Amino acid sequence: MSTFQNIKGTFDILPDPYTDDGGTRVASTAEWRYVEDTLRDVMARHNFDEIRTPILEPTELVARGVGESTDIVQKEMFAFERGDTNYVLRPEVTAPVVRSFLQHHLEQRGGVQKLFYMGPCFRAEQPQKGRYRQFHQFGVEVLGTDDARADAETIAIMTALYEALGIADTRLRVNTLGTPDRREKYVEALRDYLEPYADDLSDTSRRRLERNPLRVLDTKLEHEQQIVQDAPQLIDYVNDESRAHYDRVKGLLDDLGVPYDEDPHLVRGLDYYTETTFELESAALGAQSALAGGGRERLFLALDAADVTLPGSADPDVFIAALGQDAERWVFRTTQKLRADGLHVALDLKGRSLKAQMKEANRQNAPYALIIGDNELEAREATVKEMESGEQVTVAFDELTEYLSTHASEGAEEAPVTGG
RNA sequence: GUGGACGUAGCUCAGUUGGUUAGAGCGCCAGGUUGUGGUCCUGGAGGUCGUGGGUUCAAAUCCCACCGUUCACCCCA
Numbered sequence: 001m002s003t004f005q006n007i008k009g010t011f012d013i014l015p016d017p018y019t020d021d022g023g024t025r026v027a028s029t030a031e032w033r034y035v036e037d038t039l040r041d042v043m044a045r046h047n048f049d050e051i052r053t054p055i056l057e058p059t060e061l062v063a064r065g066v067g068e069s070t071d072i073v074q075k076e077m078f079a080f081e082r083g084d085t086n087y088v089l090r091p092e093v094t095a096p097v098v099r100s101f102l103q104h105h106l107e108q109r110g111g112v113q114k115l116f117y118m119g120p121c122f123r124a125e126q127p128q129k130g131r132y133r134q135f136h137q138f139g140v141e142v143l144g145t146d147d148a149r150a151d152a153e154t155i156a157i158m159t160a161l162y163e164a165l166g167i168a169d170t171r172l173r174v175n176t177l178g179t180p181d182r183r184e185k186y187v188e189a190l191r192d193y194l195e196p197y198a199d200d201l202s203d204t205s206r207r208r209l210e211r212n213p214l215r216v217l218d219t220k221l222e223h224e225q226q227i228v229q230d231a232p233q234l235i236d237y238v239n240d241e242s243r244a245h246y247d248r249v250k251g252l253l254d255d256l257g258v259p260y261d262e263d264p265h266l267v268r269g270l271d272y273y274t275e276t277t278f279e280l281e282s283a284a285l286g287a288q289s290a291l292a293g294g295g296r297e298r299l300f301l302a303l304d305a306a307d308v309t310l311p312g313s314a315d316p317d318v319f320i321a322a323l324g325q326d327a328e329r330w331v332f333r334t335t336q337k338l339r340a341d342g343l344h345v346a347l348d349l350k351g352r353s354l355k356a357q358m359k360e361a362n363r364q365n366a367p368y369a370l371i372i373g374d375n376e377l378e379a380r381e382a383t384v385k386e387m388e389s390g391e392q393v394t395v396a397f398d399e400l401t402e403y404l405s406t407h408a409s410e411g412a413e414e415a416p417v418t419g420g
Numbered sequence: 421g422u423g424g425a426c427g428u429a430g431c432u433c434a435g436u437u438g439g440u441u442a443g444a445g446c447g448c449c450a451g452g453u454u455g456u457g458g459u460c461c462u463g464g465a466g467g468u469c470g471u472g473g474g475u476u477c478a479a480a481u482c483c484c485a486c487c488g489u490u491c492a493c494c495c496c497a
Contacts, residue, residue: 018431075495125495129490132497204493207494212495321455321456353455356457359456361457
C-alpha cells in the first residue's frame with residue numbers, strides 16, 4: 001500500500017473504469033467527458049448558457065444563501081480563515097451563481113437569464129455509498145422570471161437529460177411547497193396530526209417529528225406510509241397564487257407530454273425551497289432512489305444501475321513500431337507529422353523489441369501497425385499491417401497520411417466500453 | 421458523533437483444529453520466434469500478511485489496542 005491515499009470521501013477518475021473499496025463502479029474519464037458533453041449539448045438545445053464560478057467563495061455568502069441554521073452550514077462546510085477573510089469550498093452552486101449574476105449585472109444581457117453549471121462541490125458529511133465529500137454537481141438556474149414556464153422547462157430539461165443519456169425507467173413526482181409562511185402553518189398541522197401516532201412510529205421518525213416533521217413524510221416503512229397517507233397535504237395550505245402557479249406548471253407539463261405523478265407529500269430537506277418542487281427517481285437505484293430534485297444529480301449511480309453503456313477511450317488509428325536507432329528517429333519525426341495531419345498515432349517510447357511493440361499495438365487496439373526498419377527506410381516504403389486480418393502491404397512514405405486517413409477512419413468505429 | 425463489517429501480490433481472492441520457504445487466477449515483464457500482435461507453452465519480478473503489543477516452542481491464523489477502509493444511522497444530493 002502506498003503512503004498517500006486520496007482523502008476519504010473523494011475519488012480519482014482514471015483512464016479506465018474501476019471499482020472502489022465500497023463496491024461502487026467509478027466511471028472513466030472518457031465516460032465523464034461523454035456525460036458532460038451530452039449535458040452541454042442538451043442544455044445548448046434548450047438555449048441555456050454555461051456559467052463557471054470559483055470553487056472558493058466567501059463563507060458568509062454560502063452561510064446566508066443556504067441558511068445559518070442548516071446542517072450544511074453548522075457542520076458540513078470545509079471552511080478556513082486566512083488573513084482577515086473567511087473562505088469556504090462551495091457546498092452548492094446556487095449562491096455563487098446568484099452572487100456572480102448580481103456582481104456582473106447579468107440582467108443587462110437582457111431578457112431572462114438561463115444558466116447551467118457543473119463542477120465539484122464539497123461537504124464534510126460522513127461518506128457512504130454514492131455520497132462523497134467532493135461530489136460533482138450539475139444544476140440550472142433561471143433568473144429574471146417567476147413564470148410557470150420557467151419551472152416547467154426546468155423539469156422538462158431534467159427528464160430530457162436522462163433520456164439523452166439513456167436512462168429510461170425514471171419516475172417524475174411533483175408538488176408545490178408554496179411560500180415559507182404557509183409552509184410553517186402546514187408543519188404545525190402535520191405535527192398535530194402525527195403526535196397521536198407517536199407510539200407507532202420508529203425511533204427515526206419520532207426523532208424527525210421533533211426536529212423536522214416534514215422529513216417523516218419520507219419514511220420508507222410501510223406501516224408509517226399508511227399513517228402518512230392520510231396526513232394533511234401541502235396543497236391545502238398554500239395560497240391561491242401558489243396554487244394557480246402550480247396548476248399552470250402541471251398544465252405545461254401536460255402540453256409537453258412529460259408524464260408525472262402528483263405527490264402531495266413530496267417535500268425537500270432544506271427550507272429555502274419554495275413553490276414547485278420535483279423529484280426524478282429511478283427504480284433501479286432501490287431505497288435511495290432520488291436522482292434529481294432542484295437540480296441536484298446522482299448521475300453515475302443511475303447510469304450504473306440502468307446498465308447504460310458509454311463510449312470508452314478512443315483507440316489510436318495506427319501504432320508505429322520502429323526497429324533500430326535510425327528508424328526510431330524517423331518514426332519519432334513522422335509521428336508528429338501524422339498527428340498534425342489529424343491522425344491518432346501511438347508509438348513505443350521504451351526502445352522495446354518488435355515483438356513487444358506489436359504486443360502493445362494489439363493491447364491498444366490499433367487497427368493498423370506500421371513497421372519501420374532499415375529495409376523500409378531504404379525503400380522509402382512503410383510496411384503496413386492490418387491487425388485483424390494480419391495482412392501486410394507496403395505504402396510509400398509520401399502516401400502514408402492519405403492511406404491511413406482513408407483506411408483507418410473506416411475501421412475505427414469507436415468501440416463502446418461495457419459498463420457494470 | 422453512533423452501530424456493524426472488513427484489512428494477505430498491481431487487481432479479485434484462497435490460506436484447514438496455530439506448524440517449516442505464504443499461494444491461485446488475472447494483469448505486468450521476458451523467452452520460445454535475434455523483423456511481427458492476439459491463442460499456446462516456459463520462466464520472472466512483485467508481499468514489513470494494515471500497525472504495535474500480548475499468548476505460544478511456533479501466529480496471516482488466538483487475544484488486546486490503535487490506524488485505515490467501508491456500509492448504515494443522523495442529514496441530504
